[in-house]
Amino acid sequence: MKDQKDFIKKYSLGSYLKMPFFISLLDEDENVVFFNKQAEKMTGLKAASVFGNNFTDTFILHETQEVFREYFFKSHLKKKTFKPFTSIFVTKEYKTLYLEWTGIRESLHGRDYLFLIGKELTDSFSAISGILTQIIHDMNNSATFVIGNVPFLRESWNDIKKHLDECYSNDPDLEIARLVYPFFKEDYPQMISDIETGCKRIKHVVAKFKEIERITAHVKKK
Numbered sequence: 197m198k199d200q201k202d203f204i205k206k207y208s209l210g211s212y213l214k215m216p217f218f219i220s221l222l223d224e225d226e227n228v229v230f231f232n233k234q235a236e237k238m239t240g241l242k243a244a245s246v247f248g249n250n251f252t253d254t255f256i257l258h259e260t261q262e263v264f265r266e267y268f269f270k271s272h273l274k275k276k277t278f279k280p281f282t283s284i285f286v287t288k289e290y291k292t293l294y295l296e297w298t299g300i301r302e303s304l305h306g307r308d309y310l311f312l313i314g315k316e317l318t319d320s321f322s323a324i325s326g327i328l329t330q331i332i333h334d335m336n337n338s339a340t341f342v343i344g345n346v347p348f349l350r351e352s353w354n355d356i357k358k359h360l361d362e363c364y365s366n367d368p369d370l371e372i373a374r375l376v377y378p379f380f381k382e383d384y385p386q387m388i389s390d391i392e393t394g395c396k397r398i399k400h401v402v403a404k405f406k407e408i409e410r411i412t413a414h415v416k417k418k
Contacts, residue, residue, distance in 0.1 A: 252265055299312050
């Protein structure tokens with residue numbers, strides 16, 4: 197389709213134009229095919245100028261683009277609805293806004309589209325808390341993955357060092373990662389232990405943050 201007007205007409209999207217919150221419709225490649233009046237107002241851009249542009253590259257702060265894509269486009273391809281997701285949004289004047297996003301995936305004439313709905317968070321505490329929650333969640337997942345592989349690293353080392361000892365007996369100048377073998381043999385197990393300790397510290401920070409988050413939520417309810 198040539199422009200947004202054709203898209204609105206074909207899929208009867210006129211009712212979304214004047215809704216009081218940011219609405220954009222994205223195709224499977226993250227390209228904008230619909231941009232309502234509130235989206236124009238918040239971004240300072242006309243729908244015609246963003247039609248066909250990649251939404252994530254255009255509007256989402258570079259440092260959070262990967263997380264945004266992972267949430268809405270990569271990990272949940274079969275998911276129909278999404279829980280709120282907070283991110284930093286960049287306007288035409290390079291003003292940053294904190295937006296809480298929700299998404300609804302719909303199939304229109306055999307093609308999948310994502311209705312992306314954004315609500316500005318004027319409460320800075322809520323905005324920062326939302327972003328921190330996502331960061332902590334990603335930290336926890338990464339730490340869990342790494343710490344889960346530590347036993348495999350230890351077991352592998354116990355098997356590999358026998359062969360390395362044999363190589364060293366035949367080649368006293370053996371180096372691994374720019375270290376002479378005796379130093380490497382001594383340092384490698386400690387490195388594995390340091391990785392495990394670091395991951396446990398990350399998970400401790402995550403647990404503390406979740407505890408604070410629960411207390412904050414309880415206080416807000418009161």
